[in-house]
Structure formats: structure tokens, C-alpha cells
Amino acid sequence: MAAKKTTDYPVKQKQINEDIQTGKFRPCYLVYGEEAYLRNQNRDKLREALLGGGDKMNLQHYEGAGINPAEVIDMAETLPFFAERRVIVIEDSGFFKNGCPELADYLKNPAETTVFLFVESAVDKRKDMYKAVSKAGLDIDCETPDEQMLYRWITGKMKAEGKTISARAIAYFISRVGTDMSNMVHEMEKLISYTLGRNEVTEKDIDAVCANWLTSRIFEMTDAIVMKNQAKAMNIYYELLALKTAPEQILALIMRQFNQLLQVKEMTEYSANKGDIAKKLGIHPFVAEKLMGWSRSYQMKDLKDSLDMCLSSDEAVKSGKLDRIISVEMIIVKASSR
Template identity: 25%
Template sequence: MKFQDILNSIKQRKYKPLYLLHGEESHFIDVLCEAIEKGVLDDAQKGFDQTILYGKDVDFSTIINAAKRYPMMSDYQVIIVKEAQAMKWKGEEEVELFNKYVENPTPTTILVLAYKHGKFDKRTKLYKNIEKVGVAFESQKLYDDKVAPWIVGEIQEQGRKIHPQAAALMAEYLGTDLSKVANEVQKLILNVTKDREISVQDIEQNIGISKDFNVFELNNALGRRDAVKAIQIVDYFAANPKSNPPIMVMATLYGYFSKVLKYHYLADKSSSAVAKELGISPFFVKDYELAARNFNKSKVFHVFHVLKDYDLKFKGVEVGPQTSEGDLLREMIFKILN
């Protein structure tokens, strides 16, 4: 089942007796756990029929014994095991004991295993049994190019709109940590009035990302071959190194020029095809068309050579002791444009 399908079924009170939530992306696991923790029982019922356990403090035998109990004050009892990846099996007997419970779970118990920062072994009998009677959901991290669409979708879910450039700017700066991104999304929802679209200016005011001097604008300046604007931006980066570390700038530039190179090799260069293949909003297709005109294939390969060279220099290879990161950034931009 997909994340949204599982969440919708929980909200509709269509519960399964067992949920195994595992994977590298903690955010989706946390959202599903919270939906069950807050939505199944009311506050009075929770005192009798809801139990929160932690993997490092509990074993499977204890969980099984708790799961076999019946609710006292409601239709269900809820047991949530957080950080379940920290649990240790006490031999094959315990595994088989848990398997037997999974094959015939207590229908009035909702047991949730929040198994974070890793994947449960899908080859095991236990995993396959969980799939048969309950929900086994793998929470996967989003690729970089999927974060901006996710931001747009999250805001649309709450009946709001965000400008594509604002979503792209958030994605560039906040990365793929969805818990962090989700917090910033909620900050915008609370602070921007409902009657208008969330703009780049709102991102600057509420999240602290400069709307004029950021990696997104640096990409655009390079794509236009606007040397003056590009140098102004890297000067700003040099003056604010904590907000704009070279490692982030380098990664963003590599991602940007990788898309420019991919554009060159697309057979179908219609707006919709480009947006789909590059994983961008149609709003930005013209920017990549311009960048591709300004950087042919040969020039893009030159850019990759420059980035590789300066990646080593930022790591201290063949760099004088007096050379600052700001100096290296300026040199790098000059070589990209020339």
C-alpha cells in the first residue's frame, strides 16, 4: 500500500491488526504512527487501552503478551513500539512465537512496529505473514528532484498554493530531510494568509533563505551567463559561509548541470516531456532551454571538469594556506563561465 492510501484508511477508521512501518525515511513512519496514536482512541480511553513502548526497553515476548490482551474501555487497544529496530530476538523460538501471533492476531489489537533507519528483511517468513494480515510499508527517502513536488503536494493537501519557484528554493536549501521540510511547510501555512499563494518572498521572511542570493539564483545566473549576478551571489555566499557551505553549492551545481546535459540528449524537447524527464516543474523548462543554448555539450563537460577540480581544492588538495573558500568559489565561477 502507498503512504497516502494507508493514511486515508486510518482516518476512515479502517484498521489492520498489525502495522510494520520500516525504511530510511522517518517522516512517513512518524506521520502514520501519529495518526494511529492520536486518532484511534480518545483521551479517556488512552489511559486504559493505549501503550507506547520503545524497542531498546522491550522484547518480543512482552509485546506478544500485551497484544493478546483485550481492550477495557473501547473497541480497540493500541500498542505502538517506537524505535523497533533496536529490539533483539532471543533466538528462533521467539521468532516463531511472534510468527504464530502474526498468523492469528488479536482482532481488537492494533500493533504498530515503527522500524526506522533501515529495511526489515522482506525475505523472511515473518515479513510475508505481516503482509498477509496487516500492513508492511517501506518508507523510502525521496530523491532530490522529488522534494519540490512533494512540498507542492503537501501544501495543496491543506488547501493552499505555493509558487513553483518558492517550492524549488525550499527544496534546494532544505534537502531531503522531510521532517525538517514538513516543519518549515507548517511554519508557512501558519504565517501566510490563506487568501494568497505562498511566494519566494514568504520563504525569505519565514524560513530565512535569501530570495536574491541563493543557489537557485546562482544556477539561473550561470544558465544566463550573467557573470555579474553570479559573482554577486558567490560574494554573498563567502560572507555567509554557514548558510551556504561550499559542499552544498557544489552539489547543487552538479545537479543543475547534470539536468542541462540530460536536456541535450532528449529526443522530445516539448515542455511536458522536458519537465517529466528532468523532474522539474514546467515553469522552469525555459530556464533549461536557455542554459542549454549557452552551454553546449562540450561546455557542460568542461563545467564537470571544473567542479571536479574545485571539489578537491575545497578539500585542501593543491591549495595555498592563505586561499579562502570565497576565493575558490569566485575562481570556480569564473572558470565555469570562461
């Protein structure tokens, strides 16, 4: 479950809505944070309002590293074409992590006919760009909502579709699909379609149509281990622990993955294709293809050693020789170092 935390998101969201309603826009906006759904929602809402429902002739969009600040400033100084303002959207630029003195300095006295909309997944509040935007405009942190906000949001989404869902079912839904809001919207759409003709959404419905988020995150963690991305694997592990996932459950799924990798490795050595592997293991061909790709990163001995390490760790935990949380950490570190 999402951890409780203090956030100024509702306040900033209200300020953005007021700017849109009054039509009095600030010189710049920064939409950032870990929750992509909220970032994209605020980006789209601001962009459409700033354009005033007109065409995109006065919209300039820059994305990714390597953006030329001088080019952006030159565009900002260009008068809009038969419109009130020019809108410049800059996404994932890295300016808010690495700094951009030219643009930060320009924002101290920008053209009155241009509004900047910056969209970033992460920022460093010590950098010049963050300080410049927070002083001249408005920044909003789109972090993952807390438990209470998620409950209200899910209830509201369901109510808008004529559905009711209990607090217990919401808790089960979140535990099943996780707290990524884009994924939650997708899973809610499936539930709404599945329950066509009746009002209440139940835990049984969630079991029937919602993907198991935990299994998909374990897949992602295993992928990170195979790709030697130890930091990502550890981050996912800590995220799972924060969501009250039992280390034993995580270990069991890691063991299952290594066991499947070992079986796939053995079958591919006998020229089995993904269809044969999928049928033999009872998995989707897409999953079989992914396991085949992962298995190529390992020698047979490495897979056997990794599986033995999981079994030994499980035995050590059960006998009280090793802490259950540390045991999985050790497996992730060792397996991603191979």
C-alpha cells in the same frame, strides 16, 4: 532534487485511510522508511484511529532495543479494559533487522482484540518479522517522495494557508532546504509568517528566511569526518552528489571548515572563549562552541595537513591531474582515517 522512483506509498496510504474510515483494522501495521515526517504522520494517524478517540488506558508503547517478546505477547493476550481493542505500539525495536521468531510466530494467530503498530526506520525484508507482518497485516514504506510528489505536497501546504508559489520557487526552495520533510515543514512555517499580508511566496522570500541546507549538511559531514565516522561522511557526500551539488562547492566548504578549525585551535591555545571566537570569525556562538569541540579532536599538525591536502587536491583537479569527484572522496577517506 529527489530522484524519480516507483513507489507504492500512495496505494498503501489509501488502504490505511480506508481502514480508518471503515473501522475495519488489520491485526498489525508496519510503518517504516527513511522519511521520519511520513513515518510519524502515519503512526499518529493510525494510533489515534485505533484508540477510537478514547483514553490511553489500552495503549502500550515499547521503544528501543531490549524489548522482551514474551512480555509483549502476554500484553497482547490481555483483554482491553472497556474498549474494543488493545493497541500495542513498538518503535525502533530492531526486530525487523535482527528478527524475532517468538513474535513472528505469534502474529500467525494473534488475539483478535489486539492490534500491533510497528514503527521502524529500516527493515530487512528477508527477516521473519517483515514476512509475518506483510502476510497478516499491512506495511507502508515511507521513503522520501519523488520530485512530483514533493511539488504537489508543497503546493497543497501553501494553498491551505492562502499562499501561491511557482514551480520555479518550489525548485529553489528544495535546493535551499533539502528534502527532509520535517525540516521543510519548519521552513514553510517561517515563509508563511514572513509573507503575512500577501499571497505569493517568492525566491527572494526563501533567500530571506530559509536556512541553507547545504551548509548544514556540510557541517554534519565534517562532524562525521572528525568523529572518524567514514561511512556517514561518505553517505552524505553521495547524497549531495545525487542532488546535483558540484564537488567543487563541497570541497570549498570542507576547506572553509578546516580553515575555521585551524583558526579556532590557534585561538583556544591563547585561551579565547566562544564569545571571542564567534566575534572574530563572524559566526554564531553555537557554531563557535561546536568548532571548539571539533578542534579538540585534532592536533595542530593534523589540521594544517588536512588543509594542505584540500589545497593540493583543488590544484590537481584544476590542472586535470585528478577527477573532481574522486578528489573529494580521497579527502574524506584520508581525513576520517586520521
